[in-house]
Amino acid sequence: xxxxxxxxxxxxxxxxxxxxxxxxxxxxxxxxxxxxxxxxxxxxxxxxxxxxxxxxxxxxxxxxxxxxxxxxxxxxxxxxxxxxxxxxxxxxxxxxxxxxxxxxxxxxxxxxxxxxxxxxxxxxxxxxxxxxxxxxxxxxxxxxxxxxxxxxxxxxxxxxxxxxxxxxxxxxxxxxxxxxxxxxxxxxxxxxxxxxxxxxxxxxxxxxxxxxxxxxxxxxxxxxxxxxxxxxxxxxxxxxx
Numbered sequence: 001x002x003x004x005x006x007x008x009x010x011x012x013x014x015x016x017x018x019x020x021x022x023x024x025x026x027x028x029x030x031x032x033x034x035x036x037x038x039x040x041x042x043x044x045x046x047x048x049x050x051x052x053x054x055x056x057x058x059x060x061x062x063x064x065x066x067x068x069x070x071x072x073x074x075x076x077x078x079x080x081x082x083x084x085x086x087x088x089x090x091x092x093x094x095x096x097x098x099x100x101x102x103x104x105x106x107x108x109x110x111x112x113x114x115x116x117x118x119x120x121x122x123x124x125x126x127x128x129x130x131x132x133x134x135x136x137x138x139x140x141x142x143x144x145x146x147x148x149x150x151x152x153x154x155x156x157x158x159x160x161x162x163x164x165x166x167x168x169x170x171x172x173x174x175x176x177x178x179x180x181x182x183x184x185x186x187x188x189x190x191x192x193x194x195x196x197x198x199x200x201x202x203x204x205x206x207x208x209x210x211x212x213x214x215x216x217x218x219x220x221x222x223x224x225x226x227x228x229x230x231x232x233x234x235x236x237x238x239x240x241x
C-alpha cells in the first residue's frame with residue numbers, strides 16, 4: 001500500500017494516475033490528520049509526502065511517524081515546489097530516499113517510484129515460493145490464510161487488554177509466538193518480522209508497540225483474502241517496459 005500525503009489536486013491526480021496504471025494499491029490523505037489515521041490502519045509500504053500541508057509541516061509529520069517502531073523502515077519520497085538545502089538535509093536525516101520537484105515529471109516518475117519501492121520491506125512471500133513450499137493453489141490457500149488471520153485478530157484483542165499493565169503473562173506470550181509460526185507458514189513475512197522486532201514478552205511496552213504494529217497487518221491479511229488472486233503477492237512495478 002502506497003500512502004500519498006498531498007493536498008494539491010493536480011499533483012495528487014498525476015501520482016494516482018501512475019499508480020492506477022500499475023495497479024498499485026494506494027490511499028490519498030490530504031491532511032496530516034488523515035495521514036495519521038492512514039498509517040494507524042493500513043499496511044504502508046511507501047510514503048509520498050508533500051513538504052507543506054494545510055494542517056502541518058510534512059517533515060514534522062514524517063519525523064513523528066519515524067518514532068513508531070513499525071514505520072522506521074518505510075521509505076519516504078518527498079514532494080516540494082521549492083527545495084531548500086536545510087530542509088533537504090533534514091529530510092535525508094529522516095531517511096528520505098528521493099525528492100520530487102513540482103510540477104512532477106511524469107516521464108521519470110514511475111521509474112523513480114520503482115526504485116523507492118525496492119527499499120520497502122517485503123510484506124509477503126512470493127506466490128511462486130508459497131505454492132512450491134505449501135503445495136497449495138488459489139483455491140486451497142485462502143482457508144489457511146483465514147485461520148492465521150483469525151489468530152492475528154485474537155492476539156490483537158489480547159494485546160489490547162494487557163497494554164500498559166506491565167509485562168505480558170505467559171498465555172499472551174504463547175499466543176504471540178504461535179502467531180509468529182503461523183505467519184511464517186503462510187508467507188506473512190512482515191507480520192513475523194514485527195513480532196521478532198518488537199516482542200520479547202518481558203518489557204512493559206511490548207504489548208502496546210506490537211498491538212500498533214499488528215493492526216495494519218490485520219488489514220493486509222484482509223486485503224489478501226479480498227484480492228482472490230495471485231497478483232496480490234507479486235512485487236509492484238509501475239514503469240512500463
